[in-house]
Amino acid sequence: MRSAGLPHPVLRTLGQVWLWPALAMLCVGGYELGTPELWRDEVTTWTVATRSPGDLLGLLRHTDASNGAYYLLMHVWTSVFGDSAIALRLPSVLAMAGAAAFVALTARRLFGGRVAAISGGLLFTAVPQISRYAQEARSYAVVTCAVAAATWFLLRALERPTPRRWAPYCVAMAVAGTGHLIAFATLAGQSAVVLLHLWRTGGAVARRLLRQYPSAVLVAALPVVPVVVLGSRQSGRQLGWVGTPAFDQLRHFGEPLFGSAGVFHTFVLLGLLALVAPGHRLPSLQLLLLAVLPVVAVWLVSQGSTSYFVDRYLLFTVPAWAALAGGAVQTVHSTVAAAARRSRTPRQVRAAGAVLAVGLIAVPAVVALPTQSLVRYPGSHSMSRAPYRAAAALISAGYRPGDGLATPLGDQGWAMVGDGVSYYLPKGVRPYPVFVDRSAVQARDLFPTTCPQAVACLGPGQRVWLVVLGNTADPLTVVPADQARALRARYGPPERVTPLGGMTLALLDGATH
Numbered sequence: 253m254r255s256a257g258l259p260h261p262v263l264r265t266l267g268q269v270w271l272w273p274a275l276a277m278l279c280v281g282g283y284e285l286g287t288p289e290l291w292r293d294e295v296t297t298w299t300v301a302t303r304s305p306g307d308l309l310g311l312l313r314h315t316d317a318s319n320g321a322y323y324l325l326m327h328v329w330t331s332v333f334g335d336s337a338i339a340l341r342l343p344s345v346l347a348m349a350g351a352a353a354f355v356a357l358t359a360r361r362l363f364g365g366r367v368a369a370i371s372g373g374l375l376f377t378a379v380p381q382i383s384r385y386a387q388e389a390r391s392y393a394v395v396t397c398a399v400a401a402a403t404w405f406l407l408r409a410l411e412r413p414t415p416r417r418w419a420p421y422c423v424a425m426a427v428a429g430t431g432h433l434i435a436f437a438t439l440a441g442q443s444a445v446v447l448l449h450l451w452r453t454g455g456a457v458a459r460r461l462l463r464q465y466p467s468a469v470l471v472a473a474l475p476v477v478p479v480v481v482l483g484s485r486q487s488g489r490q491l492g493w494v495g496t497p498a499f500d501q502l503r504h505f506g507e508p509l510f511g512s513a514g515v516f517h518t519f520v521l522l523g524l525l526a527l528v529a530p531g532h533r534l535p536s537l538q539l540l541l542l543a544v545l546p547v548v549a550v551w552l553v554s555q556g557s558t559s560y561f562v563d564r565y566l567l568f569t570v571p572a573w574a575a576l577a578g579g580a581v582q583t584v585h586s587t588v589a590a591a592a593r594r595s596r597t598p599r600q601v602r603a604a605g606a607v608l609a610v611g612l613i614a615v616p617a618v619v620a621l622p623t624q625s626l627v628r629y630p631g632s633h634s635m636s637r638a639p640y641r642a643a644a645a646l647i648s649a650g651y652r653p654g655d656g657l658a659t660p661l662g663d664q665g666w667a668m669v670g671d672g673v674s675y676y677l678p679k680g681v682r683p684y685p686v687f688v689d690r691s692a693v694q695a696r697d698l699f700p701t702t703c704p705q706a707v708a709c710l711g712p713g714q715r716v717w718l719v720v721l722g723n724t725a726d727p728l729t730v731v732p733a734d735q736a737r738a739l740r741a742r743y744g745p746p747e748r749v750t751p752l753g754g755m756t757l758a759l760l761d762g763a764t765h
Contacts, residue, residue: 273373372578
């Protein structure tokens with residue numbers, strides 16, 4: 253029986269500071285979740301996660317090992333919940349809701365108030381790129397949640413450094429590192445926070461921390477070592493497209509990271525407000541170190557042979573910015589509360605303070621609204637460069653059993669056109685692949701291999717659907733020469749040429765040739 257005087261468990265849960273930001277993130281992340289078309293990276297997640305465990309592990313030995321833990325997670329998830337666009341993206345929504353909860357807990361621990369906690373969590377949900385990657389079937393949301401959790405667990409461990417408190421920190425950091433290696437750059441900010449804590453405490457506690465923190469990092473890194481070994485061998489292929497970042501990219505890193513220059517500048521102003529407020533300077537400095545130092549570390553490392561400076565890779569730093577902004581709202585609230593205690597009209601002063609605090613949360617949300625809508629239209633993820641769904645709809649409408657499908661291969665395989673179109677085709681519509689020597693599964697790769705003799709791989713069909721990148725009136729002019737000759741000789745000129753905005757679809761019919 254529940255003890256007299258204790259609140260009902262439901263009421264206790266409703267009173268938790270992490271709950272409302274988490275619910276808000278679920279609503280924001282879930283809104284129009286299935287509307288944006290899968291883009292090539294999400295198609296990659298689908299193709300890998302739906303392979304057998306043996307085929308999946310065989311792929312990771314050759315490529316994309318850095319995403320291996322996420323693929324294994326999604327393999328289990330899709331086995332249970334299916335592979336619809338909503339099902340593929342739902343783990344990211346849940347992870348971002350978890351990140352919002354940990355932002356609230358971190359702000360509460362550092363600034364000591366419910367206002368900071370709830371404000372920080374709600375401000376986190378207002379960031380457009382947080383919404384964008386809450387709706388993406390990739391590992392970025394999971395990593396963001398893991399780093400946000402690791403921050404909170406680290407702060408708890410610094411207050412009372414016991415093995416029981418270091419254990420969840422190790423788990424969170426291991427999840428972050430195996431989810432995306434770049435997330436370990438958060439150690440740059442964490443180490444600075446630990447050093448700051450050592451400088452302030454000293455004595456036996458400092459000596460204990462000097463042993464325990466490096467040990468915890470080493471334990472967390474153990475599961476990441478295989479990913480590092482495999483990933484280092486594959487980095488050229490996986491990251492060769494990323495250029496060395498200029499200093500100007502470092503100066504303006506916040507605009508792509510937040511998805512809106514206006515939103516980022518609003519967060520910076522709130523951060524400055526928290527930093528200058530008496531009594532909140534130390535926690536604000538800690539959060540600033542966690543937000544900025546990992547970005548600087550990745551930029552410095554990216555000056556070497558391999559660059560990692562991509563905005564979505566640094567998404568895990570946004571929770572620190574949000575908690576810092578929550579501290580600014582707490583500062584305003586505390587100042588107004590103090591003024592109310594001295595005032596002859598405390599009720600009016602408190603009401604004005606509440607309006608001001610709500611305004612500080614509302615301003616970034618309002619500034620973000622235009623960008624929030626931009627991340628939810630059908631082509632928002634692919635920016636209409638790969639309209640798989642439109643091509644699939646046209647193929648499905650005109651499909652005949654025995655049709656073939658020719659899509660970009662070789663050095664254009666990165667566009668994932670064949671898999672992307674196949675994802676959106678109905679189950680009964682399955683044209684056979686043209687010019688494919690081995691499927692991606694057979695090749696233990698992300699992409700199929702191209703047939704060395706094009707004419708030998710045309711297949712038996714009388715018709716072939718041809719998809720090429722770019723808008724063109726004659727798609728045979730943009731395919732490899734040997735494939736163009738084979739198609740033209742068997743089928744003649746293409747029919748029903750349809751530019752789709754980033755791709756062109758055509759039908760080649762041998763019966764009319």
